[in-house]
Amino acid sequence: MKSTGIVKKIDDLGRIVLPKDIRTPMGIESGDALEIFTDGERIILQKFQSSCIFCGEAEDVLYYHDKRICRACVNKIKSEF
8 A cells, every 4th residue: 555645634524635636647536436445444445436246347337236237247147047
């Protein structure tokens, strides 16, 4: 893990500002969604990408019972039954 040396305070509503110098190289723009993970005492932010639970494809993804499945995997499942 790379340290940036940047320290930010959390405001009264629990928000922090992600500096542009960090957002830009990671392709994070205003309005993008971030996923939040925890690992012990760490909080990890990652740009949210809706991808298929089976193959990881991020294009042409459908939702079925709150799960993301790409159309290609749906077609493979259909052909097996």
